[in-house]
Amino acid sequence: MFKIDGFEVKLVKSKLPIMIGGLFLLLLAVPFILPSVIYQSILESRLESSTGLEFNFDGGFDVSLFPEINIVANDIGFYGQTDTKIEIVGSVKKLNLRLKFFQFLTGTISIDEFDLVSPKMTINGDFTPYLPDFLRNQLGTARKEDVRYLEVIQYFIERSVIENAKISEGIVRWNKKKNHTIKAEKINIDIVKPAEVRDFTLYSNAYVNERSVDLRIRLQRPDDFLRGFRSKLTLKLDSSPLRLEFLGSAAKRSTFVAQGDLRLDIPSLNEYCRWLSASTQCDEYQGNLLVKTDLRLRDQRLQIENASYTQNPFTFLATGAVDFKTSIPEVTGTITIPIRPIESFYTSLRDVQKFSFRNLFLDTFDANVDVKYQGVRFPSGLIIQPNVKLLLSDGRLSLTSDQFAAFDGLSNIRFRWYEGLENGYMDLRIDTNSIDLKKLQKDLGFDISMTGALKAGIEIQSEGGSILSLIETARIHGDYSVIDGSILNKDIALSLTGHNTKAFEFTELKGRVEGNRGQIYSEMIEFIAPSVDVTGSARVDLIEKEVDINFDSLISHLNKKGFVKITGPLQDMSLMTSSNGKKAPQLRDGLHSGLIPLEEKEDDTAMDHEELQIEETDLLD
Numbered sequence: 051m052f053k054i055d056g057f058e059v060k061l062v063k064s065k066l067p068i069m070i071g072g073l074f075l076l077l078l079a080v081p082f083i084l085p086s087v088i089y090q091s092i093l094e095s096r097l098e099s100s101t102g103l104e105f106n107f108d109g110g111f112d113v114s115l116f117p118e119i120n121i122v123a124n125d126i127g128f129y130g131q132t133d134t135k136i137e138i139v140g141s142v143k144k145l146n147l148r149l150k151f152f153q154f155l156t157g158t159i160s161i162d163e164f165d166l167v168s169p170k171m172t173i174n175g176d177f178t179p180y181l182p183d184f185l186r187n188q189l190g191t192a193r194k195e196d197v198r199y200l201e202v203i204q205y206f207i208e209r210s211v212i213e214n215a216k217i218s219e220g221i222v223r224w225n226k227k228k229n230h231t232i233k234a235e236k237i238n239i240d241i242v243k244p245a246e247v248r249d250f251t252l253y254s255n256a257y258v259n260e261r262s263v264d265l266r267i268r269l270q271r272p273d274d275f276l277r278g279f280r281s282k283l284t285l286k287l288d289s290s291p292l293r294l295e296f297l298g299s300a301a302k303r304s305t306f307v308a309q310g311d312l313r314l315d316i317p318s319l320n321e322y323c324r325w326l327s328a329s330t331q332c333d334e335y336q337g338n339l340l341v342k343t344d345l346r347l348r349d350q351r352l353q354i355e356n357a358s359y360t361q362n363p364f365t366f367l368a369t370g371a372v373d374f375k376t377s378i379p380e381v382t383g384t385i386t387i388p389i390r391p392i393e394s395f396y397t398s399l400r401d402v403q404k405f406s407f408r409n410l411f412l413d414t415f416d417a418n419v420d421v422k423y424q425g426v427r428f429p430s431g432l433i434i435q436p437n438v439k440l441l442l443s444d445g446r447l448s449l450t451s452d453q454f455a456a457f458d459g460l461s462n463i464r465f466r467w468y469e470g471l472e473n474g475y476m477d478l479r480i481d482t483n484s485i486d487l488k489k490l491q492k493d494l495g496f497d498i499s500m501t502g503a504l505k506a507g508i509e510i511q512s513e514g515g516s517i518l519s520l521i522e523t524a525r526i527h528g529d530y531s532v533i534d535g536s537i538l539n540k541d542i543a544l545s546l547t548g549h550n551t552k553a554f555e556f557t558e559l560k561g562r563v564e565g566n567r568g569q570i571y572s573e574m575i576e577f578i579a580p581s582v583d584v585t586g587s588a589r590v591d592l593i594e595k596e597v598d599i600n601f602d603s604l605i606s607h608l609n610k611k612g613f614v615k616i617t618g619p620l621q622d623m624s625l626m627t628s629s630n631g632k633k634a635p636q637l638r639d640g641l642h643s644g645l646i647p648l649e650e651k652e653d654d655t656a657m658d659h660e661e662l663q664i665e666e667t668d669l670l671d
Contacts, residue, residue, distance in 0.1 A: 090123075103130035103138060118162070119149040132177075140171035164215035169237075173224045178411070215241040220256075232326060234258045248273060259325055263289040269300070278303045283310065291322040298345070307348045314341040319361070337362045350374045354383065363394060370419065381417040381442075389425035389433065392494075407467050407474055408515040413445035428493040432456075445469055457493060459485035459503070474515040480508045487535065502535020508563065521592055526565035533558055545612040545627035546584055546603040555579065561588075568593040581607055586614075595620045 090111040097105045109124025126142040144167040150160040220237030237256040243249070250272045254265040266286045275281040280299040287294040298310015316322045316339040323332035343357035352372040359366050370383015421438040428434075436454040441447075449465040462481040467474060485504040491497050508528035512520040536553040537543065543554040556579035561572045570590040577584035586601035596619055603612040612628040 097128075101128075101130075102132055103128045119147075121145070121147040136173060136175040136177050138171065138173055140169065142166060142170075143168035160211045160213075161215055162213050164212070164241075166217040167219065169217060169220045171220075171222050173222070176226050178226075212241055212243040230327060232259060234263075243272070258289070261289055261291060261325055263287065263292075275300060276302045283308065291318065291325045292316055296345075305348075305350055309344075309346040309348075312341075312343050312345050314339070316340075343368075364390070372415075376416070379415045381415055381419060384420045384422065387421065387423050389427055390423075391427045392429070406516045407447070408469065410447075412442060412447055412467075412469070415442070416444075417442035429495040430493040432493040457485045457490045459483055461485070469515070473513045474520075476510070476512045476514070476520050478510040480506070482506045487532065499538040500532070500535060501538065502532035502559070504530070504532050506530035522568050524565065524568060524592075526563060526570055528563050529560070530563060531558060531560040532556075535559060539625075541625065541627050541629055542601075542614050544629040545614050546601060547579075547582055548605040548608045548610050548612065556584075575601070577601075581605070590620075597623060 090107055090113075094105045094107065097103070106127045107123055107125070108127055110122070111124075112120075112122045114120045123145040124143070126145060128141070129139045131137050144165065146163060146165040146167075148161070148163040150162065217237065217239040220234075220239075222234040222237065224232045226232060235257045237254070239252065239254040242251050248271055250267075250269040252265070252267040256263050264287070266284075268282075268284045269275060270282040271279075272281065278301050280301045283296070283298055283300040285294070285296040293313075293315040295313045296310055298308060300306070300308035319337060319339055320332050322339075338361070340360045341358070344355040346353040346355065351374065354368065354370045354372070357368040357370075359368065366385055366387045368383060368385045370381060370385075373380045373382070417440060419440040421440055423434075423436050423438075425433040425435055434454065434456040436451045436456075439448075439450045439452075441450075446468045447466065449463075451461075451463045453460055453462060460483050462479075464477075464479040466477045469475075483505050487498075487504055488501045490504075491500075506528065508526065508530070510524050510526050512522075512524040514520045514523055534557065536555040537546075538553045540550070540552055543549070543551045546554050556577045558578040559575070560578075561575040563570060563572045565571055568591065570588075570592065572588040575586040575588065577586075583604040583606070584601055586599065588597070588599040590597050597616065599614075599616040601614040603614075605612065614628075615626040616623055617626075618624045
């Protein structure tokens with residue numbers, strides 16, 4: 051028994067290495083004998099977990115591992131929604147991938163052939179508001195669940211040899227919003243990274259909205275790039291409506307770093323607009339656009355230096371930075387605008403009706419930017435230099451200009467806008483002190499026939515996102531006064547004072563202004579003047595562009611009354627006074643000189659207006 055047992059023990063000990071070796075060989079053989087459906091299931095699961103989309107391999111799916119790793123899949127479909135609720139639907143006609151087996155075991159991806167044939171994708175929804183957060187995730191500190199595409203690209207650059215990789219006859223259709231579609235067809239992409247040459251290159255061409263677009267990216271010495279040494283990086287995108295070029299260097303250190311010169315050239319903004327949007331939305335008078343800047347990306351911070359923006363005749367210079375380490379990207383810097391004539395601001399007003407604050411993606415980034423005007427030149431030669439502080443936090447936009455000198459006085463302006471839950475809210479505050487009305491009229495090039503020192507404090511609150519909606523819903527309240535002034539009109543002076551003088555002089559004019567939905571009222575206008583008691587009211591309709599102003603005068607020492615009435619469209623107002631009977635002289639171009647008799651029936655009936663209730667609260671607080 052003992053010998054038998056001993057014999058049996060020796061027999062087991064002698065077979066143990068063979069059993070371990072056999073088990074090891076069996077484990078090595080498992081991947082080669084597994085059916086392709088297992089690999090298909092694994093691939094589907096990994097794709098779905100990383101993209102959030104559903105994948106279906108409706109055609110054949112074959113996998114072989116020796117002597118080469120070869121994956122062939124046909125009729126791949128995918129669909130679903132991203133975290134940002136953007137719907138994606140697409141398909142791939144054929145996928146073919148061949149890798150060297152032994153290199154793969156050592157961790158090197160050696161791609162002999164990669165073909166993606168006829169990929170098609172439709173994107174429904176506007177993803178542009180989410181791009182700042184996407185960039186922050188790619189450049190910021192990684193979380194375990196993040197899909198960091200930059201790291202995927204870096205891995206392929208570091209651990210791969212790509213002999214032949216291409217995407218052919220691709221189609222991407224982006225339905226950005228209703229009646230706005232961008233379609234890229236005949237997309238062809240070639241990627242090459244031979245081991246000997248060591249340069250990573252990508253060539254691509256496509257037809258975007260029926261216009262040819264070529265793209266080329268080249269990274270020299272990618273192995274040095276991954277060891278932290280700077281390697282030359284070039285990017286060129288060329289098409290008829292748009293040219294983009296970056297020449298610089300890059301390196302992979304603790305984070306991705308890069309520096310270089312960026313140039314963006316759009317020869318015709320009208321052509322560019324018609325290329326990517328409906329032609330009815332494009333301004334036919336738009337010219338060219340040129341942007342040049344030095345860029346430095348380091349420690350998750352994009353530094354912008356020596357930037358210039360030129361859209362003839364408008365231009366400005368800028369320096370600043372975009373910090374991606376914060377919860378949302380934060381923009382800081384300074385924008386310097388050279389001296390511009392005041393007329394250049396008038397020409398841009400034709401775009402006011404199309405402008406909307408909701409198109410600025412104000413909830414996707416924060417900002418703290420100084421805007422410095424080197425000068426705004428008026429027709430008289432006057433140059434004012436306002437400095438504007440632009441602040442953006444939590445989707446709340448604030449523009450403030452404090453204590454800027456103009457027209458021999460000082461002014462403060464504060465503008466704020468916030469989208470809120472349902473509608474946009476705007477608050478505008480304007481304070482002026484000691485503005486010389488005579489100088490104001492001279493420098494602005496118009497005449498309202500009044501002198502004095504203006505002091506005013508006006509606040510406007512309204513709802514909406516567009517300029518037109520803000521005007522239509524505006525609620526206005528404030529106070530104003532004119533000190534030591536005069537009205538330079540003989541007819542008005544005779545009607546209000548009872549004397550034939552050149553001007554009606556007063557110590558003070560004061561009143562309160564209120565308004566709602568495009569209507570501005572001033573019901574209690576008072577003049578402090580020698581020997582007369584003058585009161586009045588005014589109404590301005592900003593929507594219809596009409597005005598109605600009434601002054602009533604009590605001349606006690608003459609036991610006489612007088613009146614002044616100014617009515618009509620803003621561009622063609624008429625004047626009626628008690629001194630000219632039923633003849634109502636008409637004023638050309640507002641209250642300019644040049645009185646023309648006009649027969650009108652006298653009507654000094656006071657205007658009846660519904661009392662306005664203005665809630666003096668700050669809509670933004």
